[in-house]
Structures are given as C-alpha cells and as structure tokens.
Amino acid sequence: MPVPARVSLVTLAVSDVAAAVAFYARLGWETSAASVPGTVAFLRTAGARLALYGAADQATDLNRATAPGGNRPAGVVLALNVASPAEVDSAVREWAEAGGSVLAGPVATPWGGYSGHVIDPDGHVWEVAHNPGFPLDDAGLPTLP
Numbered sequence: 001m002p003v004p005a006r007v008s009l010v011t012l013a014v015s016d017v018a019a020a021v022a023f024y025a026r027l028g029w030e031t032s033a034a035s036v037p038g039t040v041a042f043l044r045t046a047g048a049r050l051a052l053y054g055a056a057d058q059a060t061d062l063n064r065a066t067a068p069g070g071n072r073p074a075g076v077v078l079a080l081n082v083a084s085p086a087e088v089d090s091a092v093r094e095w096a097e098a099g100g101s102v103l104a105g106p107v108a109t110p111w112g113g114y115s116g117h118v119i120d121p122d123g124h125v126w127e128v129a130h131n132p133g134f135p136l137d138d139a140g141l142p143t144l145p
Helices: 017-026 055-061 085-097
Strands: 009-014 040-043 049-054 076-081 101-108 114-119 125-130
Touching: 009 017, 009 055, 009 125, 017 040, 017 049, 049 055, 085 101, 085 114, 085 125
Parallel strands: 009 049, 076 125
Antiparallel strands: 009 076, 040 049, 101 114, 114 125
16 A cells, blocks of 8 residues: 555644744634643644644654754654554555655554654654544544544
C-alpha cells in the first residue's frame, strides 16, 4: 500500500502553549475541545489541522535534543494520520525503504494512539500516527471534536 499523499496535521513547537493559543485566538482561529490546556492545542483550519505543542515535549517525542542538521528541536513536524496501527507500521517501513529514515517508533503513545517519527532525505520530520480519538473524514483529515 503506498503512503497516502496528504498532510493531516502541522505541529509547531512553541515556547509557551497558552501564549501561542492566545495569539491564534486573537486571529480568530478556533481551538478544538480535544486540546489539553498548557500541553497541546489543536486548531481547525480549512486544510490540515494545526497543533501547538511545547518544544521540550516535542523534542522528547522525537527522542532527540536536536533536529537533523540543526541545533534545536524540530520546530515544525508534519503529520500523516492513518486509519490503524498496522497502517502506521506499513507507512514507516515504506518511508525507510524509499530512502528516508526512522527517527523514533512506531510505538503506543501516552494519549492512546500509535505513532512513529520519520525523516525525509532533506531532514524534514514527519509523524505517522493513528489517533483513535480523531477519526479520519472522507478526505483523510482528522476529525476534531
């Protein structure tokens, strides 16, 4: 099965989740009820979903202190959500076979999902995830509560 060609979620590493949420709220962006105050916020957009996540937590999830070729945690992580843990395993395996590399996982997550982090040949970090709390819509995008 080929890896689906879509961006489900863009995660921005932020220094202060509450301050970042306040900024986007001032822009009129709506925060999902799935957000965890002070930890992670999910925002609805017309396309891929946007997540605001603490930089230290993101570095922990990526199992590293620095981004490839950089000196700080990855500031942006693109996510591809899929329908099952088996699809995560398949996509991560295909990513590596295509010339990318596996950064972390796939593993069961503390939030009840399953994900792995992979890197493309230019060093861009992607998360491939199954999140049972965010079912996929007809376009393959996560449905936020």
